[in-house]
Amino acid sequence: MTRKLLLDAGLDLFVSKGYAPTTVDDIASAAGTTRVTFYAYFPSKVDLMKALISERLNAALDRLPSGEHGSTAWELVAVVEDGSRERIRAWLAAISERWDVIRPYTTTAFEAAAVDPDIRALLDEWLNEAISDVKEGLDRAGRFPAATRHFRSVIAITELDHVARNWKPGTWGVERDQMLDVLTESWLGSIGRH
The missing domain is CATH 1.10.357 (Tetracycline Repressor; domain 2)
Structure with a gap:
């Protein structure tokens, strides 16, 4: 479920904010989790x-x-x-x-x-x-x-x-x-x- 939330949040942010300006912290925050949790699912x-x-x-x-x-x-x-x-x-x-x-x-x-x-x-x-x-x-x-x-x-x-x-x-x-x-x-x- 967390992985899905990270993918959903990443796509939403990439579309609304752009790929380059979106950070790992932005994605983790939008998914309701932390940077550490992000890295547990995706190396980058x-x-x-x-x-x-x-x-x-x-x-x-x-x-x-x-x-x-x-x-x-x-x-x-x-x-x-x-x-x-x-x-x-x-x-x-x-x-x-x-x-x-x-x-x-x-x-x-x-x-x-x-x-x-x-x-x-x-x-x-x-x-x-x-x-x-x-x-x-x-x-x-x-x-x-x-x-x-x-x-x-x-x-x-x-x-x-x-x-x-x-x-x-x-x-x-x-x-x-x-x-x-x-x-x-x-x-x-x-x-x-x-």
């Missing part, structure tokens, strides 16, 4: 941030442990392998329903990565896991020249990540259905079947 603020990404963010995105590349979202692999407009649009629509839940984690992770090399490495690894899922789907489908599959996967995940962190209704002049239509078209062009 970095380790708390790592737990937010590897545990909570992965759970929110249905990413499961994978021996091949850290974590995998099997549904994403299957959607990319299928490559149809319908499957891509349906998956993007479903994942966009989670953006309000995942946005605090991803936004905080990017902010933390700017000031902490350990978080930067973890975030890069996490994004590379998602990129590997897309590439695995392309490999299974045998779609596009093999030499371009990784790059296509980078484009798709980078685009999705940016939209997921920044889009809200009315942002960029598009509502949800329009945003999903355009994102689907983009994914079809870069990783879908034509």
Whole structure:
């Protein structure tokens, strides 16, 4: 229970105050505990941030442990392998329903990565896991020249990540259905079947 309170307090403070200015004492106090108790659960603020990404963010995105590349979202692999407009649009629509839940984690992770090399490495690894899922789907489908599959996967995940962190209704002049239509078209062009 204390660990959960520390994770909750850390995320809340990272979102409201920012990652860099938030101290271990701030987190412990907000969780109703002490610095000593914080260190019993996390060796550092970095380790708390790592737990937010590897545990909570992965759970929110249905990413499961994978021996091949850290974590995998099997549904994403299957959607990319299928490559149809319908499957891509349906998956993007479903994942966009989670953006309000995942946005605090991803936004905080990017902010933390700017000031902490350990978080930067973890975030890069996490994004590379998602990129590997897309590439695995392309490999299974045998779609596009093999030499371009990784790059296509980078484009798709980078685009999705940016939209997921920044889009809200009315942002960029598009509502949800329009945003999903355009994102689907983009994914079809870069990783879908034509």
